[in-house]
Amino acid sequence: MDYFDYLRSFIIRDSDYIEKLEISSHGRDDIQPSIEPELGKFLGLLIRLTNAKKVLEIGSGVGYSTLWLGEGVKATGGRVVTIDNHERTHKEVSINIANAGLDEWVEKKLGNAEDLIGTLSGNWDIVFQDSGKYLYPMLHEKIVNLTRVGGLIIADDTMFKVNPDVRKGLGDHVDKYNKMVFADTRLYSTILSVGHGITVSLKRF
Ligand SMILES: C[S@@+](CC[C@H](N)C(=O)[O-])C[C@H]1O[C@@H](n2cnc3c(N)ncnc32)[C@H](O)[C@@H]1O
Known part of the structure; x- marks a missing residue:
């Protein structure tokens, strides 16, 4: 058993549908990669830990x-708003949220995040x-203003800069984002090695 098999052997999905989607989307090359289950669990933990009621996903x-x-x-009695600009993806997310019985808790918005x-x-x-990684630095100020x-604020894939399998441009965007975040005195930040960082x-304040 390798590192990830061991780690994942402890992750209990919050619903059967989460596991079902993991299996059905595995290996698809017509969609961008989803987060890792360990990150999903960590997000679920943070929501419960902070009793978050207003969650925005871009x-x-x-x-x-x-x-x-x-x-x-x-679990907290809150609501998620999720944004994507891809029409087919938006249709799929709508189906998946409905199938998982989460319509009451999730609002899907189709359009450019910017x-x-x-x-x-x-x-x-x-x-x-x-x-899109180019949006990370572009939307930084707006996101800080929207956050109470x-x-x-949690940004995914922020270790792309040092990942040799990732296109240089993507790495440069997240590197620029990390530099902005760590120079921003309003924020108390850290990078965690979960998934791609x-x-x-x-x-x-
Ligand atoms: C890495 S995927 C998201 C994966 C998803 N968070 C998950 O873990 O299942 C990135 C998504 O961002 C969307 N996207 C890219 N640029 C965007 C933009 N300008 N506005 C809104 N969505 C955008 C893409 O359509 C794509 O579905």
Whole structure:
């Protein structure tokens, strides 16, 4: 058993549908990769730990991460808003959320995050950023403004810069983002080696 087999052998999915989607989307080359189950569980943990009620996701994909977030807010009595700009992906996320019985807890928005973000008002407890990597630095200021003081911003894939399998441009975007985040005195941040790396920031003021 290798490192990941061992780690994953302890991860109990929050619903059967999470596991089902993991299996059905495995190896698909027509969608962008979903988060790892250990990150899903960690997001679920953070939602429960902070009793988060307002969770924003940028980059729904087919909704694998959204399922974890949705189960989290179902437990806290909150709500997730998830954004994606890809029409087919948006249809799939809608089907997956409905099949998982999470319609009551998840609102799906179709459109460019850079446009839709301006239509949202603030005080989000958690913002999960997993969309186009070029958007990370571009949306940083807006996301900080939307997050409540004491809230969390979590960005996925932030170790891309040092991943030899990842295109250089993507690595450069997340590197720029990390530099912005760690220079931002409003935030208390760390990078964790979960999946391809996540940058977690607490908004202090
Ligand atoms: C890595 S995938 C998200 C995977 C998903 N979070 C999961 O774990 O299941 C990135 C998603 O961001 C979306 N995306 C890329 N650029 C975007 C933009 N400008 N606005 C909104 N969504 C965007 C893509 O369509 C894609 O579905």
